[in-house]
Amino acid sequence: MASSQPAATAVASGSAPERKTRPLPATGKPVGAHPKRLLKRAEFLAVRRGEKRRGRLFLVEILDRSDAEAPRVGYTVTKKVGNAVVRNRIRRRLREAVRTHAAGDMEPGNDYVIVGREDVLTIPFGQLKAELSRRLRGTR
RNA sequence: UCAGAUCUCCGGGCUGCCGCGCAUUAAGCGACUGAUGUCGUAGAGCGAGGAAAGUCCGGGCUUUGCCGACACACCCCAGCAGGUAAUGCCUGCCCGCCGCGAGGCGAGCCACGGCAACAGAGACGAGCCGUCCCAGUCGGGACGGGUGAAACGGGCGACAGGGUGGGGGAAGCAACCGCAAGAAGUGCCCUGUGACCUGUGUCGGGGAGGGCCUUGGUGGCGGGCAAGGAGGUGCCUGGCGACAGGCGUCCAAGAGGAAUGGCAGCCCUCGACAGAACCCGGCUUACAGGGGAUCUGGUCUC
Numbered sequence: 001m002a003s004s005q006p007a008a009t010a011v012a013s014g015s016a017p018e019r020k021t022r023p024l025p026a027t028g029k030p031v032g033a034h035p036k037r038l039l040k041r042a043e044f045l046a047v048r049r050g051e052k053r054r055g056r057l058f059l060v061e062i063l064d065r066s067d068a069e070a071p072r073v074g075y076t077v078t079k080k081v082g083n084a085v086v087r088n089r090i091r092r093r094l095r096e097a098v099r100t101h102a103a104g105d106m107e108p109g110n111d112y113v114i115v116g117r118e119d120v121l122t123i124p125f126g127q128l129k130a131e132l133s134r135r136l137r138g139t140r
Numbered sequence: 141u142c143a144g145a146u147c148u149c150c151g152g153g154c155u156g157c158c159g160c161g162c163a164u165u166a167a168g169c170g171a172c173u174g175a176u177g178u179c180g181u182a183g184a185g186c187g188a189g190g191a192a193a194g195u196c197c198g199g200g201c202u203u204u205g206c207c208g209a210c211a212c213a214c215c216c217c218a219g220c221a222g223g224u225a226a227u228g229c230c231u232g233c234c235c236g237c238c239g240c241g242a243g244g245c246g247a248g249c250c251a252c253g254g255c256a257a258c259a260g261a262g263a264c265g266a267g268c269c270g271u272c273c274c275a276g277u278c279g280g281g282a283c284g285g286g287u288g289a290a291a292c293g294g295g296c297g298a299c300a301g302g303g304u305g306g307g308g309g310a311a312g313c314a315a316c317c318g319c320a321a322g323a324a325g326u327g328c329c330c331u332g333u334g335a336c337c338u339g340u341g342u343c344g345g346g347g348a349g350g351g352c353c354u355u356g357g358u359g360g361c362g363g364g365c366a367a368g369g370a371g372g373u374g375c376c377u378g379g380c381g382a383c384a385g386g387c388g389u390c391c392a393a394g395a396g397g398a399a400u401g402g403c404a405g406c407c408c409u410c411g412a413c414a415g416a417a418c419c420c421g422g423c424u425u426a427c428a429g430g431g432g433a434u435c436u437g438g439u440c441u442c
Contacts, residue, residue, distance in 0.1 A: 044397095083414070084414080084415050085415055088401095089401090092401050093401085093402075095159095095160095096158095099158090099159065100159085100402075
């Protein structure tokens with residue numbers, strides 16, 4: 001399964017590529033804008049047919065829409081990971097990580113669905129950003 | 141000072157940067173439009189809870205039904221009196237049980253049926269032993285004894301069915317209304333000899349279409365929807381109290397697959413349960429830690 005893949009442990013040890021596609025300004029201010037969202041159930045179901053990249057923190061599904069429009073992203077947090085407060089916090093952390101860091105790593109014409117797992121709640125935000133950015137680029 | 145009871149309040153704070161939702165601006169800036177304007181942007185403002193939860197009760201509101209009356213069915217409630225828009229909620233009192241106490245708990249109508257281990261002669265209807273009295277035969281009565289939770293006197297609201305009294309039409313914001321779009325097809329049945337009209341029936345009244353099967357769809361925009369209301373609070377008046385009345389004063393989340401977040405720094409007691417979804421009133425359940433008031437029991441000192 002995903003948790004047994006060496007990629008997950010590579011991130012935990014900090015040896016993964018740390019190149020930032022959107023360098024932070026000298027002041028350390030986070031920047032960026034939210035990408036377009038996926039909202040409808042049919043859209044989520046469509047993305048399930050695409051490429052799946054499993055990981056310790058989340059599962060990423062990617063579907064190429066074969067057009068040049070801006071990338072879109074949807075978030076899924078199942079009830080299995082916790083109550084409403086926990087699910088809200090996981091989704092918000094993922095959204096913030098995408099906005100401040102990983103949005104530039106998404107390809108135009110693609111739809112992304114990020115399924116958050118429980119560890120998103122506790123991992124340091126820097127690791128979350130790096131892992132998310134790396135998984136969206138597809139780097140192993 | 142310790143232990144406890146009841147009621148009540150709070151439930152991380154501050155600063156900076158970035159981000160989100162809502163409304164707003166003597167129309168600041170930009171774009172579009174013939175135009176009222178629309179969109180973007182920029183400022184200042186506001187932005188989850190005491191339980192927002194469970195969805196267990198009660199209402200508002202909406203629709204359904206052409207309406208009204210009565211009966212039945214179904215569901216709910218059950219000491220007495222009161223409060224409330226209303227309740228299964230709240231208050232007072234009575235009764236029962238628990239606690240030294242402050243207090244706490246109660247599923248508390250009626251009659252009938254049923255049940256009671258072990259022990260015990262005998263357990264819901266009878267009677268063992270002893271004494272005494274009447275009768276002086278059968279027998280009847282009183283007191284005492286042993287067993288037991290309970291023995292002519294009760295118990296059983298986590299035993300069952302029944303009755304009485306009181307209350308209730310149903311479905312729910314994915315209700316519902318408007319706009320746009322889509323679909324409105326085919327066959328059968330009943331119908332002015334009255335089909336149909338809330339679960340059923342009857343009566344009065346209304347009344348021209350009503351129903352079944354099949355097919356498609358589960359969707360878009362706006363309203364409902366938030367400056368709120370049976371609202372909180374202070375004082376006064378009435379009341380034991382719940383509460384009511386009067387005067388003053390304070391309350392600006394409003395999404396729509398769903399905003400209230402992320403990071404950094406500092407501080408403390410190091411942060412529990414937990415996320416508004418039409419709106420209120422209750423109940424129940426979850427909860428780290430802390431504050432206040434009143435009261436009870438003990439201990440110490442004077």
